[in-house]
Amino acid sequence: MPELPEVExxxxxxxxxxxxxxxxxxxxxxxxxxxxxxxxxxxxxxxGQKIEEVSRRGKYLLLRLSNERMLVxxxxxxxxxxxxxxxxxxxxxxxxxxxLDDGRELRFAxxxxxxxxxxYNSNMTQKGMVRETRAPYLxxxxxxxxxxxxxxxxxxxxxxxxxxxxxxxxxxxxxxxFLAGLGNIYADEALFKAGIHPLRKAESLTEExxxxxxxxxxxxxxxxxGDRGTSTDNFRDTAGEPGFHQFHLYVxxxxxxxxxxxxxxxxxxxxxxxxxxxxxxxxxxxxGQ
DNA sequence: CACATTGTTACCAG
DNA sequence: ACTGGTAACAATGT
Numbered sequence: 001m002p003e004l005p006e007v008e009x010x011x012x013x014x015x016x017x018x019x020x021x022x023x024x025x026x027x028x029x030x031x032x033x034x035x036x037x038x039x040x041x042x043x044x045x046x047x048g049q050k051i052e053e054v055s056r057r058g059k060y061l062l063l064r065l066s067n068e069r070m071l072v073x074x075x076x077x078x079x080x081x082x083x084x085x086x087x088x089x090x091x092x093x094x095x096x097x098x099x100l101d102d103g104r105e106l107r108f109a110x111x112x113x114x115x116x117x118x119x120y121n122s123n124m125t126q127k128g129m130v131r132e133t134r135a136p137y138l139x140x141x142x143x144x145x146x147x148x149x150x151x152x153x154x155x156x157x158x159x160x161x162x163x164x165x166x167x168x169x170x171x172x173x174x175x176x177x178f179l180a181g182l183g184n185i186y187a188d189e190a191l192f193k194a195g196i197h198p199l200r201k202a203e204s205l206t207e208e209x210x211x212x213x214x215x216x217x218x219x220x221x222x223x224x225x226g227d228r229g230t231s232t233d234n235f236r237d238t239a240g241e242p243g244f245h246q247f248h249l250y251v252x253x254x255x256x257x258x259x260x261x262x263x264x265x266x267x268x269x270x271x272x273x274x275x276x277x278x279x280x281x282x283x284x285x286x287x288g289q
Numbered sequence: 290c291a292c293a294t295t296g297t298t299a300c301c302a303g
Numbered sequence: 304a305c306t307g308g309t310a311a312c313a314a315t316g317t
Binding site: 112176 | 294
């Protein structure tokens with residue numbers, strides 16, 4: 001379940017390992033991973049291109065190429081990007097292979113086959129650019145909410161955002177058009193740290209609660225990036241190594257275990273089809289009780 | 290073998 | 304046009 005910290009970890013790895021390299025060949029072993037253009041066109045357009053820059057927007061990885069195109073990657077649930085040398089063992093579930101000019105190989109592996117690669121013009125982040133391509137999943141890329149770790153994500157901006165909504169907080173935090181990068185793990189963790197019940201409505205939050213949540217979101221993400229991500233299941237970095245943040249979780253997948261703050265047993269509920277973990281004492285449904 | 294998993298989109302009602 | 308809520312989908316391990 002790569003969310004912002006996991007994608008950030010991979011981004012930093014790739015910046016170190018593959019920026020400046022040229023793609024020699026592309027082998028689609030499961031062409032379904034390639035969203036657009038066709039697998040043949042994708043392969044042809046990438047061959048011989050230099051990887052100029054690696055960046056991240058929300059949960060999307062962006063690889064800018066020398067021909068002014070952008071390779072966009074979404075890992076969805078089980079996608080991995082592995083950088084391997086000629087003597088390294090084969091990886092399971094490799095869907096697309098990129099041979100590089102230093103003898104190494106970038107492998108896109110994906111057990112569930114939900115992850116997607118797409119190739120666009122590099123100005124695709126601008127309004128209207130991607131919609132013209134009619135590419136599923138990525139067409140409203142430019143509509144994504146603010147980056148929680150960027151300088152322009154201020155408390156004032158977050159307060160405005162919250163004040164413009166009425167939905168339940170857990171649902172809002174999962175909405176990528178509200179705020180980019182949080183998924184099920186970090187939405188639960190941030191709400192716990194801020195002491196806010198997942199079912200609370202945005203309009204019911206006090207100034208103090210908004211401030212606490214603002215800090216909690218940033219703290220949780222920074223801490224998880226420091227731990228190189230959460231590997232509760234199959235998240236791996238580009239060397240195939242797990243992260244460490246699963247040892248520092250407060251509520252996610254801790255159902256029935258004592259809350260580290262108050263000892264009450266962590267509970268689990270279904271919200272919009274998603275499992276939601278929370279401490280019933282630290283995160284009271286009615287504010288002020 | 291039905292179910293669980295989650296990020297995202299489709300669709301509907303308001 | 305926008306928001307919020309629910310269902311559906313992707314594919315596979317258990």
